Amino acid sequence: MVAEHAPPAPLDDAGLARRRRGRNIAMLVILLGLVVLFYAIAMVKMAHHGHAG
Amino acid sequence: MMDQIAAGVLAGRGGDSSSPLALSDRTILDQSSAGDWLALLKPRVVTLVVFTGLVGLLVAPGHLHPVLAVTAVLCIAVAAGASGAINMWYDRDIDALMRRTARRPIPAGRIAPGQALGFGLTLAVGSVLVMGLATNAVAGGLLAVSILFYVFVYTVWLKRRTPQNIVIGGAAGAFPPLIGWAAVTGDVGLLPLLMFAIIFMWTPPHFWSLSLWAHGDYARAGVPMLPVVAGARSTRRHVMVYTLLLAPLAVLPWALHLTGPVYGLAALALGGGFIAGAWRVLRDRQDAAGASQSRDAPARALFRYSLLYLFTLFAALAVDRFAG
Numbered sequence: 001m002v003a004e005h006a007p008p009a010p011l012d013d014a015g016l017a018r019r020r021r022g023r024n025i026a027m028l029v030i031l032l033g034l035v036v037l038f039y040a041i042a043m044v045k046m047a048h049h050g051h052a053g
Numbered sequence: 054m055m056d057q058i059a060a061g062v063l064a065g066r067g068g069d070s071s072s073p074l075a076l077s078d079r080t081i082l083d084q085s086s087a088g089d090w091l092a093l094l095k096p097r098v099v100t101l102v103v104f105t106g107l108v109g110l111l112v113a114p115g116h117l118h119p120v121l122a123v124t125a126v127l128c129i130a131v132a133a134g135a136s137g138a139i140n141m142w143y144d145r146d147i148d149a150l151m152r153r154t155a156r157r158p159i160p161a162g163r164i165a166p167g168q169a170l171g172f173g174l175t176l177a178v179g180s181v182l183v184m185g186l187a188t189n190a191v192a193g194g195l196l197a198v199s200i201l202f203y204v205f206v207y208t209v210w211l212k213r214r215t216p217q218n219i220v221i222g223g224a225a226g227a228f229p230p231l232i233g234w235a236a237v238t239g240d241v242g243l244l245p246l247l248m249f250a251i252i253f254m255w256t257p258p259h260f261w262s263l264s265l266w267a268h269g270d271y272a273r274a275g276v277p278m279l280p281v282v283a284g285a286r287s288t289r290r291h292v293m294v295y296t297l298l299l300a301p302l303a304v305l306p307w308a309l310h311l312t313g314p315v316y317g318l319a320a321l322a323l324g325g326g327f328i329a330g331a332w333r334v335l336r337d338r339q340d341a342a343g344a345s346q347s348r349d350a351p352a353r354a355l356f357r358y359s360l361l362y363l364f365t366l367f368a369a370l371a372v373d374r375f376a377g
Contacts, residue, residue, distance in 0.1 A: 019086045026087035037127070040120045041187050048118075 078165040089158040093141055093169055094134025094176075101363065102133040102229050105252060108367040109233025109245050112374045117237045121187050125236040128184035129229050131176050132196050136203040136225070138173030142166050143208050147274035153267060188236040195235055199228035216279040223256030224249075230367075244311045247302075248370070252363070254299040258292045258331060259359040265289070265334070266349035286343030289335045292355070296331035300324030303366060312373045319369035323362050330355040 106129040110122055117125070141148065141159055149160035158164040177200050185193025207222030230248035231241055261279055264271060265288055268280035280288045303324055307317030333351040340346060 016083050020083065022087045023085070023090070026090070037124060041124060041183075044118045044120045045187075 078168060081162065081165045081168070085158065085163045089163045090172065092158055093138040093164065093172060094131075095137030095141075096134070098137060098226075099130050099133045101360070102226060103130045104364060105248070105367055106130075106229030106233040108371045109230030109248060110236055111233075111371045112244060113234040113237035113242075115237045117188070122236070124187040125184060125192065125233065128180040128187070128196060129232055132180040132184075132200050133229075135173045135176035135180060136200050138169055138176065139200075139204050140208045142170040142173060143204075144212075145169075147213075147276060150274040151270035153270050184232075184236070189239045191239050191241070192232050192236040195228060195232045195241075199225055199232065202228070213276060216277050216282040218277070219260040220257050223253050223260075226256060227252035243309070244306060247306050247309075247311070248367075251299070251303050251366070254295060254302055255359065255363055257295045258299065258327075259356065259363075261288050261292050261295075262334060262352045262356040262359065265292075265345070265352035284343050285339065285345065289337065289343075289352075292352075293331045293335045296327050300328055306370070312370060313376065314373075315376055316366075316369045316373040319366060323366055326358060327355075327362055330358050 103126060107126050110117065110125060141157055144154075145159040145166055148154035148157050154160065159166055159169055181193050181197045181200070184196045203222070203225035207218065207225050211218040211222050227249040230252070231245045234245035234248075235241055264278040264280050265285055268278060268285070271278040272281045279291060283291075300320075301324070303320040304317065306312045307314070307320060330351070334355050337349070337351045338346040345352070
């Protein structure tokens with residue numbers, strides 16, 4: 001598959017690796033954040049339903 | 054440099070995909086930084102959206118658990134960012150032509166359009182689902198409507214067709230207080246409707262003061278912003294008219310006893326400042342064709358003031374709620 005872009009400025013291998021590492025760390029933070037968020041939402045909802053029941 | 058970028062993007066859209074200039078999506082993904090993906094979410098715009106949504110949530114009667122309140126605000130932020138990403142995907146051709154937007158990740162070739170669209174759609178669907186599950190269906194539904202309005206009504210339908218694009222399209226940015234309120238109450242009341250109306254009426258003078266000095270960009274891209282279509286003189290009159298409508302509208306929540314004096318006084322003072330700024334825009338030194346001879350200094354000042362206006366006005370609303 002070929003995309004439809006002008007080429008960005010070329011990066012060397014170290015630059016590419018640095019960017020990939022940055023994206024991976026960001027993804028890790030987001031995923032961990034979502035785990036915590038969904039856990040917290042579940043706890044609050046369960047507590048609420050517990051009181052209602 | 055900008056011309057080269059623009060030519061590359063435009064050539065790519067209808068051109069030869071086997072061009073040696075063309076890069077695979079995979080290669081482009083390798084070149085993108087986490088900051089590029091963040092830039093797709095238009096973080097500066099999101100700041101204002103989040104703040105107005107937060108105020109809607111704070112002034113609503115009732116109680117929402119702090120975890121759910123944080124989740125609701127997060128969903129509003131992510132949905133606004135998703136709308137921005139989808140907007141950047143759709144507008145990538147004209148973004149490449151405008152100096153202000155040519156360095157965005159897609160026209161600059163750091164993120165592929167398909168990747169940006171997938172990113173935006175995923176965040177949009179995710180934010181609506183989480184909002185609906187964490188708070189209620191009304192808030193989730195309103196969030197979905199705000200995304201759909203921004204993408205289809207503003208971006209796809211109005212932006213390239215009419216100088217009224219930001220008048221009607223401005224409604225998309227006015228939804229957050231309604232959503233914040235609905236997250237707490239499960240319905241929509243008069244106060245959040247007035248907050249919606251204030252942002253709706255604030256958007257035209259805010260954007261038109263920007264477009265008064267950025268109209269060269271819009272003209273180059275063929276976007277029919279008011280200064281491009283009707284000229285600077287007519288735009289200045291429009292700024293004045295909408296400001297004269299906005300100022301009393303902003304006082305209405307106080308006049309209807311929905312807020313206290315902190316907000317009322319803030320609305321009066323800030324409205325007076327807005328009218329004074331719009332008056333200076335109207336009376337700006339200009340040549341026979343209406344072009345500013347002060348490098349649009351009053352319009353630039355009004356644009357900055359309009360941001361301060363909305364932040365301060367809504368902050369006063371929140372302060373008033375807790376002071377009262």
